[in-house]
Amino acid sequence: MFRQNNIVLIGNSLVEQSKSIAHLNKRVINIDSFNDDDLIGENYKNSNLFGLVNDEVLLILKKLNLDKNSTLIIVSSDYERDKNYYKLLQSYGRVIGNSQQTIAKTQDYDELSKKLKKNNIKFPKRTLSKNASSENFLIKNKFLSGGFGIKRYEKKIIIEKEKEYYQEYIEGKVYSILFLVKNNRDYKIIGINEIFCKETVHTDFCFSGAINNIVLDDKKNIYLDNVINFFVKEYELVGINGIDFIISDEIYFLEINARITQTSFLYNNFFKDGYVDAHIDSDINNNFSFASDTKMHYACFENLFSKSSLSINFDLKNYSFVSNIPKINTHIEVGQPICTISVNSDNEKKAKKLLSDNILLLKNKLKPIEII
CATH class of the missing domain: 3.40.50 (Rossmann fold)
Structure with a gap:
């Protein structure tokens, strides 16, 4: 405390x-x-x-x-x-948590690329060169997270070089790994999440949700631990952090979020007094606040987005699985989030099925609102 x-x-x-x-x-x-x-x-x-x-x-x-x-x-x-x-x-x-300077350093692609190569950490190639756009590339924004601003490359699209760049598109599944770092740089892995994405008016790959407690093989776990170790030591991280990566033929690093991420709440019961307290305790008291008797469970969530501009005129508080509930009469623009659906289960397949069922239930309830 x-x-x-x-x-x-x-x-x-x-x-x-x-x-x-x-x-x-x-x-x-x-x-x-x-x-x-x-x-x-x-x-x-x-x-x-x-x-x-x-x-x-x-x-x-x-x-x-x-x-x-x-x-x-x-x-x-x-x-x-x-x-x-x-x-x-x-x-x-x-x-x-991490300072503004630390976060900025993790976003300095030129310096980070050199360090990743030196430490044999694979990542999709990036470039400002228009010639490279003839290949399979995405256009990404340097300063946005959560998938905002990501677009598939199309001819005649001109990037803003101060903010955007081309990134090689790699086919595969996207994951994130969360870890907690004490202020003496000792760290522990919290868990691995499978990431869900949707296409909205703002982006072709919007982060929309996740499911926790994904199990990978030992070889991948060792590799990811080495990646975490590099970032913790190189950037002197503290608190809860997350790394996004994609698994294709190999593991490719995508980005580091040197802060509490939205997926962190999926592990709230992994800690004695919740994940925010653990984030604080790791920094102030140099402690790991993991609970001693955590049972294996699967938690997942999905954010729902609006396909059309609307004003909220219904109360969602009666649904126990709904969170991030907008106030009555809140105006929501096209592509903005409406709310979040969250579920828990002792089985991964059951969790995904329950999530799908609850999304369908809410979509039917909110007709004729168009929901992504």
Whole structure:
């Protein structure tokens, strides 16, 4: 446990984080880009679509006038790049997890590529060269996550070289591996997830959900452990982090998310007091807070997106499997998330079947709304 009384969560879709720490009897303050109805705590909206730390977030914190010595701040999105917002956040409390500088270093593709090659970590080739686009390539944005901005290459598409690049398309299944790092750089793997993707108006490969506790063979596990070890030592990571990868003929590294990811809540019961507390405890107290009697289970979720612009005029709180619930009369644009469906089971196939059934149930209930 930690002595600080105020916990400030900054990001988007913070519902599961707020639920994870509700039992700790702390003052929870959510600064969320969606500001959903089922958030637990005091809620403030950040108008930035991706929940980035910016001047708006700083203004909210300034008005709250919290005791700096009794405040912890957890950022699960990213930072605007025009200022050192990590340093500015430190004026309001202790920031848990990796710094803005560390996150930026993991996103510096040129330097990262050299290090990956040196450590024999395979990754899809990237280029700014238009000649390479004649091959099977994607167009990706350097600064967005969750699949936002990913497009299949088509002729006549011109990339914005300051923000975009071409990446080789590799056929295969996408996964993520989560791991927890203490501040002395000791780490433990939390679990492996299979990632679900959808095509929306904003992207051809939008992250839409996942299922946890995927089992891979020993050879793959050893390789992934070496990848994690490289990132932990090279970037001095701390807290919960995630690495996305694709399995084709071999394992290819895709990206690292040096922060709490949306899939982290799938492992909430793996920890004594939940995953957010474990994230804090690893940084402040140099502890692993894993529960001792965790039973094997499968948890999965899927985000539903809107095919058309709409205003929410129905209450979804009666459905126990629905979260990230928008407030009544919230306007949702095309391609934006409506809500999240989550399920648990002791069997992987049962979990996927239950998820599919609940999605169908909700789609039928919400007719004539068009849902992806």
